[in-house]
Amino acid sequence: MNNSEYTNDNEECCGNGCANCVLNIQPKKSKQAIKAGKVNILTEYTNFCLLDKVRHSNAEINAWELHFKSSILCGGHKTTTAENFILDIEPGYHLMLRRHMPNVQNEVGIENKRKYLLRPYSPYWWDMQQLEFKILVNFKFNGPMTNFLRHIQVGDEAEFRGPIGQFEYRADAKGNQILFIITQGVAVAPVRPIIENILDSEEDLTRIVHLACYEDIQHIYFRKELYDFKKFWNYKCDIYLAHELCDRKECIENAGCMETCTKFIEKLKYKESVHPFRLTTKELEAKFNLLGEDTIEHVSVVIAGTGKFQNTFKDLLTSEHCGLNDRNVHLL
Ligand SMILES: Cc1cc2nc3c(=O)[nH]c(=O)nc-3n(C[C@H](O)[C@H](O)[C@H](O)COP(=O)(O)OP(=O)(O)OC[C@H]3O[C@@H](n4cnc5c(N)ncnc54)[C@H](O)[C@@H]3O)c2cc1C
Secondary structure, three states, X not given: OOHHHXXXXXXXXXXXXXXXXXXXXXXXXXXXXXXXXXXXXXXXXXXXXXXXXXXXXXXXXXXXXXXXXXXXXXXXXXXXXXXXXXXXXXXXXXXXXXXXXXXXXXXXXXXXXXXXEEEEEOEEEEEOOOOEEEEEEEOOOOOHHHHHHHHOOOOOEEEEEEEEOOOOOOOOOOOOOEEEEEEEHHXXXXXXXXXXXXXXXXXXXXXXXXXXXXXXXXXXXXXXXXXXXXXXXXXXXXXXXOOOOOOOHHHHHOOOOOOOOHHHHHOOOOOOXXXXXXXXXXXXHHHXXXXXXXXXXXXXXXXXXXXXXXXXXXXXXXXXXXXXXXXXXXXX
């Protein structure tokens, strides 16, 4: 654990190397709040209580959906000031979760002066009037915030602030725009509201090409939602599984299921486009080059995942092989 992981009041950075670091980007002002003559409840760190905590799917024990509601509307806390607030989160933006750290001394008597533990989380759903939001959390890591969220109980409180990000999106009524979305694991959460916004709008004819990367079939987060999005003419999704492996001898020898593996195929839904291998830069380049040169100027890309994942694909897309302009690649 490095020193940058805990911060004081003036240092809001979590040390995670976020593409959109809170040190450079202030939480976005809410136009909706200004219009309504209200305040976005997330502008300052404020308490939310946990309303619900459910497993994301029966197949996976580490992914949980956590549903928070502003403490000013929770149970006994209910006050009339709630009507002064809305909760506004932009699609693709994240919130900072803050935990006060106890003032402890280590074995040589040096006091821990770092007051807060901070980590970003990306809401995939929110209700502006009810001051509620949901996040999808992966408990696989044994880090300090994971341990807090693993043990948090319904009714417990946690402090959040935001929304933080830079993604700006313009609807396209002409149908020229293509939005490539590349996601890694749980980082599919911030793109879900981006996709929903586009598909819900009859005036937006943007075509979405979603390349979703996961560990294996059990870790396809929002599998149902991605499948349902496919009913829209302007959403296409390819899912890539880096570590899909059944117990067949050929697949074990291949260190992964093959696309022809019957055990793998049996697990797929009708017309679900799932590949039992990792999305490589070669694969992405091939997909991208199908677009044709005159289309490139209408292409934007959103990449959500770890810094390494984001930079690998950004470097390829902005290289001469793909020729995309830097400003059209958005890292969440
Ligand atoms: C912009 C942004 C949005 C995020 N949104 C979410 C979200 O919605 N849901 C969620 O569960 N997490 C999200 N994360 C990750 C989250 O902020 C924490 O890093 C994570 O919960 C682990 O925190 P920790 O304190 O338990 O462990 P840490 O001390 O941060 O990490 C423990 C170990 O696990 C590794 N690790 C942590 N997270 C990941 C990861 N996602 N992939 C690979 N290795 C990892 C770290 O490198 C470290 O080695 C987001 C991260 C960023 C940068």
